[in-house]
Amino acid sequence: MAKGEGSESGSAAGLLPTGILQAAERPAQVKKEPKKKQQLSICNKLCYAVGGAPYQVTGCALGFFLQIYLLDVAQKDEGVTFYLSPFQVDPFSASIILFVGRAWDAFTDPLVGFCISKSSWTRLGRLMPWIIFSTPLAIIAYFLIWFVPDFPQGQALWYLLFYCLFETLVTCFHVPYSALTMFISTEQSERDSATAYRMTVEVLGTVLGTAIQGQIVGQADTPCLQDPNGSALASEGTNHTQSATSLKETQNAYLLAAGVIASIYVICAVILTLGVREQREPYETQQAEPMSFFRGLRLVMSHGPYVKLIAGFLFTSLAFMLVEGNFALFCTYTLGFRNEFQNLLLAIMLSATFTIPIWQWFLTRFGKKTAVYIGISSAVPFLILVAFMKSNLIITYVVAVAAGISVAAAFLLPWSMLPDVIDDFHLKQPQSHGTEPIFFSFYVFFTKFASGVSLGISTLSLDFAGYQTRGCSQPARVKFTLKMLVTIAPIVLILLGLLLFKLYPIDEEKRRQNKKDLQALREEASSSGCSDTDSTELARIL
Numbered sequence: 001m002a003k004g005e006g007s008e009s010g011s012a013a014g015l016l017p018t019g020i021l022q023a024a025e026r027p028a029q030v031k032k033e034p035k036k037k038q039q040l041s042i043c044n045k046l047c048y049a050v051g052g053a054p055y056q057v058t059g060c061a062l063g064f065f066l067q068i069y070l071l072d073v074a075q076k077d078e079g080v081t082f083y084l085s086p087f088q089v090d091p092f093s094a095s096i097i098l099f100v101g102r103a104w105d106a107f108t109d110p111l112v113g114f115c116i117s118k119s120s121w122t123r124l125g126r127l128m129p130w131i132i133f134s135t136p137l138a139i140i141a142y143f144l145i146w147f148v149p150d151f152p153q154g155q156a157l158w159y160l161l162f163y164c165l166f167e168t169l170v171t172c173f174h175v176p177y178s179a180l181t182m183f184i185s186t187e188q189s190e191r192d193s194a195t196a197y198r199m200t201v202e203v204l205g206t207v208l209g210t211a212i213q214g215q216i217v218g219q220a221d222t223p224c225l226q227d228p229n230g231s232a233l234a235s236e237g238t239n240h241t242q243s244a245t246s247l248k249e250t251q252n253a254y255l256l257a258a259g260v261i262a263s264i265y266v267i268c269a270v271i272l273t274l275g276v277r278e279q280r281e282p283y284e285t286q287q288a289e290p291m292s293f294f295r296g297l298r299l300v301m302s303h304g305p306y307v308k309l310i311a312g313f314l315f316t317s318l319a320f321m322l323v324e325g326n327f328a329l330f331c332t333y334t335l336g337f338r339n340e341f342q343n344l345l346l347a348i349m350l351s352a353t354f355t356i357p358i359w360q361w362f363l364t365r366f367g368k369k370t371a372v373y374i375g376i377s378s379a380v381p382f383l384i385l386v387a388f389m390k391s392n393l394i395i396t397y398v399v400a401v402a403a404g405i406s407v408a409a410a411f412l413l414p415w416s417m418l419p420d421v422i423d424d425f426h427l428k429q430p431q432s433h434g435t436e437p438i439f440f441s442f443y444v445f446f447t448k449f450a451s452g453v454s455l456g457i458s459t460l461s462l463d464f465a466g467y468q469t470r471g472c473s474q475p476a477r478v479k480f481t482l483k484m485l486v487t488i489a490p491i492v493l494i495l496l497g498l499l500l501f502k503l504y505p506i507d508e509e510k511r512r513q514n515k516k517d518l519q520a521l522r523e524e525a526s527s528s529g530c531s532d533t534d535s536t537e538l539a540r541i542l
Helices: 002-015 018-032 042-050 053-072 091-117 128-145 155-183 188-218 247-275 282-286 293-301 304-334 341-366 368-377 379-388 393-428 436-465 476-501 508-541
Strands: none
Touching: 042 188, 042 247, 053 091, 053 128, 053 155, 053 188, 053 247, 053 304, 053 436, 091 155, 091 436, 128 155, 128 247, 155 188, 155 393, 155 436, 188 247, 188 341, 188 393, 293 304, 293 436, 304 341, 304 379, 304 393, 304 436, 304 476, 341 368, 341 393, 368 379, 368 393, 368 476, 368 508, 379 393, 379 476, 393 436, 393 508, 436 476
């Protein structure tokens, strides 16, 4: 019997070509090979991280300075007068520009995410072409935001148009860049490490944005106006500063800062493009047809951990955005540090930069949810101190350095936790691929929309309180409103966000289990892919 079986095997071997036998043997050989852990070099991580700087440099400059630029700088100096002229952007128009610009920016995130999900893989990848082609147009639009047009009517429309255009183009850069996190490596630890590099560079980007915009503009003090009787506005403790430079020189300073920031944008985009290569998931290539955007959106928005994560970070992000948008005015008019606010911003961002590695170690050692509670809540005592203390420059610098610690946590944690949510989604929906841009774009959508609401409400509140454009000082109601916007409102929002984080289900134990299950899924997909390829080859030859 054994001899007969051997004869059948031998005759079968004689009938089949050698290539078929080799093809049939390959799956066994592939399975025996140990799977190497995919690691990113430090150079890869740095090139990836540098790509986060353009969004933060421009976003920091716009977030901290656009409001005060529209109110006090974006106008033609047609004689010094206290009253608004046709050459001037009034507070109501400024609030419309800020709100509509941010709301439009929020709307473009899911729109760009939809377009990316429909994009095909190219030689450069699926995400890189968006980054490459949006960059030159974005820097032109950014520069024109800081340019004062030489016509009396329609200035508000000019700023609204180029603000919305720039936000659209920078979204075409930032959404694919954010989704790139899932395509630089399949290893969770490597993605977390690359995210830490990215957050460090992004905080450095905010430092650059603050330093460049703040220091260049700070050298050209904006002239403050006097009332019709010739006396300066009532100060109530604030400094009466006489400008040493003209309004035109101040506007040129803003243009110079815009040119420097635009150059940094281009350099970082080039480094990202040359130093990072997209990688596809093994199981993604097995998908028969791409999932529709709206079906993917329904699946994403019904994923419980994602909804709870973005709800928590929506409130905490809104808190820090309120501080960011009103900090320059708060320092100038409420604290009376007209010539110090750019240095205070720099102190905050430098402190955040140096503490990012500490938070990365902390979340690795104690878990991400613990890092959220401790890191973000640490801002509350310092906001309370600012709310009740009298104007003191030394104490303000101490508070600024301490606040930077919490800012670092707010920068790092959302982008470190989003990949965990996506991994959890892939385990529950293993056939749903190409949804990464939806996850990232809708997270950014909600935070940007909240930012637009916060800036619009902030500027309208100042208008109702009686804000005086280019005034050397402001009424007491304006100072009180600024204090509420920078201290009490953020505290309430932070506490609400932390309560929502209690519902977030992915703790460290769940994350480790997801990592094991996802690795098993990848290995099964890779093995299945090899077997399917060899079976197809065998059928074709037969």
